[in-house]
Amino acid sequence: MKYVFDERQKGHDPKHFFANGVALPNPEQPERVRLLQKGAQASGCEPVQAKDYGLGPIAAIHSAEYLAFLETIHLRWQRIDGSSDEVIPNIHPMTRSANYPKSAVGQAGYHQADTACPISSGTWEAAYWSAQTALTGVDLINGGEKAAYALCRPPGHHAFADLAGGFCFLNNSAIAAEQLLRAGRRPAILDIDVHHGNGTQGIFYERKDVLTLSIHADPDRFYPFFWGGAQERGEGEGAGYNLNLPLPRGTGDDDYLITLEKALARINSFGADVLVVALGLDPYEKDPLQGFSITTSGFSRIAGAIKTLNLPTLLVQEGGYLCEELSDNLASFLQGFES
Template identity: 70%
Template sequence: MKAVFDTRQWRHDPQHFMANGAVLPNPEQPRRIEVLRAGAEAAGCVFAAPGDAGLGPIAALHSPEYLTFLQTIHARWRRIPGAGAEVIPNIHPGARTDGYPKSAVGQAGYHQADTACPIAEGTWEAAYWSAQSAITGADLIIQGERSAYVLSRPPGHHAFGDLAGGFCFLNNSAIAAERLRAAGLRPAILDIDVHHGNGTQGIFYERDDVLTVSIHADPARFYPFFWGHAQERGAGRGLGYNLNLPLARGTGDDDYLDTLSVALRQVASFGSRVLVVALGLDASIDDPFQGLAITQDGFARIGAALAGTRVPVLFVQEGGYLCDSLGDTLTRVLTGFQEAL
């Protein structure tokens, strides 16, 4: 399987993460790259660097106002007397209105949903090349590849059109899907990260040309809390084109695979000609976030089920955090997929 990664993605090195009022080390560490790359290569992936398609495919989904913010905010933030090394908002609008602040502090609150997406000197460059990797992955599918793996890091599925959050800045899976749609394919996005892909849902919520499906831990008591509930089905032309399948904390292999079959039936009913898998590995029983309890064998079965769609599949890396089994989990998904073809 062909795979895509750019070394400039190492440049994002977040230091801080606030949870339950405590400042903790950020779990989205650069070392994830090393572990995930080894796991992909163990499954037979051969990596190449992405091309540079420019800002156009990114700006197709992210507003120019937001992209300007991401490119300039760190330098502006550092000019604030006494400011910390990372852009972390301390104020958020209760409801975002037409008013747009001029200050760096106000714009950080406007464009960053939470304290889990700190922006440092290398963040924009890493996010840009993470998105370019997803674009190149989509181009591989357009050119006729049956499957491809994209090591997108930082991840992307919590990023809305003009809002970062949950370790995410640019929505790599959504950008890839839009690239595929523009090429005349009919994409569905299936998000199997333990956290709901709220940014992906938000981007396509009123559209009927991209199907969005997410299997995740029930957000009633789990991040992102405010999105991902079963009643969220889309709006306007998008009504019926969004499917959320929340699962109880601790759900294991068999129940998860039953839910996956429901998701894949929806993908088939949409008439998808290509499937973008937002590949979170944090549903693992070993993951530090402890949302679901999928075993290594379970991930191999997930890979095999995805192969059963018989459409091209683009795997775009989302979550999955440092633990002893992270690399092996990726290997099992990709191996299970390839062996079932």
């Protein structure tokens, strides 16, 4: 298997995020790259440099207004007397149909869903190249590769069309699926991150041309809280084209695999001819965010089950945070997919 990466993704180096009202060290660190590369190399993956496909494929998912915000907001923020080094919102609109402010502070509140997506001087470039990494992976799949791994960082599945959140700025999995669709494919997105892929769901919620599925910790007591219930099936033309499979916190390998079979059956029913896996490694039992109890060997079993679909598959990196076993977990998944 080939894996795609670009060194510019390391330029996003967030220092803080707020949880329970406390400023904490941000777990979405550049160090994740080193550990993920180590895991990819241990599994025998061949490195590929990301190519630049321009803004067009990104703008097919994200609004021009939002992209302009991401590209310029850090410089504008620095013009505010006494501003912080990172753009972190302190106010949000009651409804997003309200006035679109000219103020940098107001726009930050409009385009950043929470305080877990701080924007620094290197964020835009890193997010841009994270998206280009996913697009290069699409190119590999369209070129005949059976599977490819896109080492995307920062991650993307919490990003809506015009809204950042949860460490995410550009929705790499959605961008990849849209590019596959425009190449004449019929894509499904299977999100196996421990958190619900709310941004991905939101982007495709009223569409029937991309099937979206997410297996995640029950949002009643887990981020992102307001999305991810089993009753959320899609709306309009998209009704029935979104499947959420929330599970209790602490779910382990065996119960997870039973639920995964339901997702795989739905992908078969959709008639997908290509798969995007939003690959979160944070279901791991010792991940700092503590949602599920998947073991290192469990990731290999999950990958093996997904492989039974026998579909060309793009693996897009989402979560999975700093712990000693992060490399081993990725290697386990990749080896399970190729065995």
